[in-house]
Amino acid sequence: MKLKIDDVDYELMPVPPSLAPYQARINELMSQKPKSIEETKEISGELKPLIQAVLLETVSPKVRREHELAVFRALMKLTNETLTQVQFFPGGKRSEPEKGGAAGSSAAQAAQRDPEA
Secondary structure: OEEEEOOEEEEEOOOOHHHHHHHHHHHHHHHOOOOOHHHHHHHHHHHHHHHHHHHHHHEEOOOOHHHHHHHHHHHHHHHHHHHHHHHEOOOOOEOOOOOOOOOOOHHHHHHHHOOOO
């Protein structure tokens, strides 16, 4: 996905599975409601390197500081859209394992038992 902010053209790719733990921690930290300025500083201090690591791996060129929020927001939207496309075929139907693919796997067996899972 391309994103232009001011005079910079960014190329974004969805957050890969290898960075899922970063994304999970970012989401956890962003949902916290700090009770003090000390907690706020602690959360902010942990968030900054996590977000920068994700941006560094998924966006080119390096994101300008003043663009971080807009680029991060676009990156999250792109990643969510990509995950939705992977999970569902057009029309909202869940994808099924291909014949000969993962038919013997526990995931395929669970999908056969509970197609809504």
